[in-house]
Amino acid sequence: xxxxxxxxxxxxDVPAIAELRxxxxxxxxxxxxxxxxxxxxxxxxxxxxxEHTSVxxxxxxxxxxxxxxxxxxxxxLEHFYLAPRFQGRGIGAAVLRGLLERCDRAGVLVRxxxxxGSAARRLYERHGFTVETExxxxxxxxxxxxxxxxxxxIDA
Numbered sequence: 221x222x223x224x225x226x227x228x229x230x231x232x233d234v235p236a237i238a239e240l241r242x243x244x245x246x247x248x249x250x251x252x253x254x255x256x257x258x259x260x261x262x263x264x265x266x267x268x269x270x271e272h273t274s275v276x277x278x279x280x281x282x283x284x285x286x287x288x289x290x291x292x293x294x295x296x297l298e299h300f301y302l303a304p305r306f307q308g309r310g311i312g313a314a315v316l317r318g319l320l321e322r323c324d325r326a327g328v329l330v331r332x333x334x335x336x337g338s339a340a341r342r343l344y345e346r347h348g349f350t351v352e353t354e355x356x357x358x359x360x361x362x363x364x365x366x367x368x369x370x371x372x373x374i375d376a
Contacts, residue, residue, distance in 0.1 A: 224315070227275050228273075228275075229270045229285060231270055233270070233285070236282050238262075238265055238268075240284065241260060241264045242261050243303070245260060248335040248336075248337060264299065272287045272298075273299060283302060283311065284306065285299055285300070286301075286316075286319065288322075288323075291331075293329060295330050297331070321366075324365045326365070330349075330365075332344065332349065334361065335357060336358065345361075
């Protein structure tokens with residue numbers, strides 16, 4: 221696994237994150253007949269909250285991002301994107317593990333949605349997420365907090 225670091229996102233990160241979202245989601249959105257060149261970027265811009273988001277860097281280079289947003293009954297894992305050249309190196313699993321362990325220590329349920337057919341679903345299932353509901357585009361997943369957690373945390 222490559223060495224990585226996470227830092228708090230700022231408003232200046234929005235263009236890079238919006239572009240990464242377009243790249244990462246394109247194949248799945250096209251397969252689902254939902255890809256729109258502008259909308260894919262605009263949806264990120266409309267919902268971006270820097271305080272909930274961490275930028276993932278590898279060797280000081282922008283590699284991805286992840287958001288963890290508090291809601292009434294759970295935390296929502298959102299905007300978890302890793303540039304294709306950094307995928308398959310264990311970085312995504314390490315980032316996810318750190319966030320989930322933080323939620324476990326707080327005893328918080330975690331929710332997310334993933335596009336039907338996305339390879340990311342396997343990552344989430346390996347980390348204890350199960351399907352709660354689904355619609356024609358999204359699969360909504362949930363993970364109960366684990367009882368024991370000891371890894372370092374990252375901010376998001």
